[in-house]
Amino acid sequence: MKYNYYDLIVAGTGFASTFFLKKYLDKNKGGKRVLVLEKGQLFPHAERLKIKRGEHSDFSGINDVWEEKVININKEKKWPFTTGFGGSSNCWWGCTPRFMPSDFKMKTLFGVENDWPVSYEELDPYYEEAEVLMSISGPEGTPFPRKGKYPLPPHTFTAVDKILHQKYGNLYISQPTARASRAVQGGRNACMTHSACDVCAVDAKFTIENSNINVYNNEQVELVYGAEVYSLETVGNVAKKVNYVKDGKDFQISGEVIILGANPIFNANILLNSGDKNPFTGKGFGEQLGMQVLIYLDNMNNKGGSTWVNANGYMLYDGDHRKDYAACLIEVNNAPYNIRLERGKWLNMASFRMIFEDLPLLTNYITTSANKLVPEIHFKGRSDYAIKGVENMKKVLPGILSCLPVEKLKYLDPFPNEGHIIGGTRMGQSAADSVVDKNMIHHQYRNVFVLGSGSFTTFSASNPTLTLAALSLYSADHSF
């Protein structure tokens, strides 16, 4: 370490930390001491590509197996994540719809769970800033309020998309996405529809590595790899030191402000290891429920589309039904290639992924384990609210698709994961209902920020990354 005391100590280099640091450094142009402790290593995209191609890479020995980093009690439920520089930006699919305004007011509008302490209107300018930083491709009209054009034009509709957009207007749109529809100045290429979004074959997807946000090469920032933060040393209601392991040895470092930007599982583990007694810490953990529907089309092919998630449908999202059952976001998939092996019907198919919001149940939670570095995940199951949403979808989807020549629908089993880990350090008005406040500052430890989707008050049906990035920008802007 360069110093023995830092103005800011940050755990993690994923979306939450990076967007927070972006705003923090914009507002602090010099003289700050910022230490970033990254659990993993830099695993460059170019090296990931070599491995995908079956070529030699010096990085092939990197351990990025999520199952070895947590104790997952319910083996049927999966929680894949990536550690290392850039966090889950290395494996995300780049889906960036905003949340709907109603997602922030679930209690007021539907009597479900709690309202968020921050509103859509307050987040709006930070959504826009995040969309610019990620060079999002998207349409002019959206179901959520939004001014102006997205930085890049939308991806191309399929034949099915065109019909559904004509019928449902802005409730059926080209998906806003960080998979670039055009080459981006500074290095990202245009999406070539390879259907390999986890490690994009042409580096079209936004990652922290290709972002050009330039926070980790800022002269105020010192980045240390292989530093696994596991707890904070607190005195009264103030966190004084960060405890971490590097190369098998324990270390401590002192700081003024502590930023927890690990994923929700590890943020909760750090707080619980620190003696945090908030009754909600680690609780209400989970994610959305996803399942696939294959739509067999009669005498109609579905060609002409673009990227993996080509469109979003909001026909099952908002409305009074959310008093009783979950909102559903439709992700319209142009991959993997669900071709039909029937003569002349090769491309007569559409594929929808239906994503349902779930509730932050207290029966789903994170605890510590005997190993301070390894959290334990307890997931008992889905809420009735989400299950009822699935049942309703099956009843009404045929009617929604009545404008298409549907031959048959085939519902596949729900996926064991959605890749949207949420909850465990929820946001609210006070310690009586939550762990952090609207700026994601811990209610008790007022110099500790707990960033990321762990802070979401409710889950929404929309992909979480853009919202957690906007929340990081909002928090840093309002706190410094």
Added chain:
Amino acid sequence: MKRRQFIVMAGIGTGLLILPPALYIASPSLRKYAGKLIREELQYLKLEPAGVDQYVNDYFNTSANNAMTNLRWKAFYYLGVNAERSGQIFELIKFYLLSTDFFIHKMDESKTVNYLGFYSPYKSPVPNPYSFLLYPQTD
């Protein structure tokens, strides 16, 4: 339940096979049956013969290549299982087509289907068969 149906359900559904040993010991080449399945399923297409064999070799060289895998493919052929009934046959044939110029030629049945190399999104010249790269927007 007929015995044939039982064998299909018990053997292929669970990955276990109940077959007389002579059935596979006498065969000249176990991989041959996978090729036969492709040719039968796509009998209305003009498949470049050597390309099918090369694909099958590449397919089994890149997937689990063991006795049980080979037995399974032989059973598929002898028991008359087709792509509609087996996810594994579906995948075999789907990846065969993705590994050829069939979609590049926009599914033109009059053209010979040539093998281009085992499909990989990181290596292959074949784009997403649905994509605008093959079907540019005209409106």
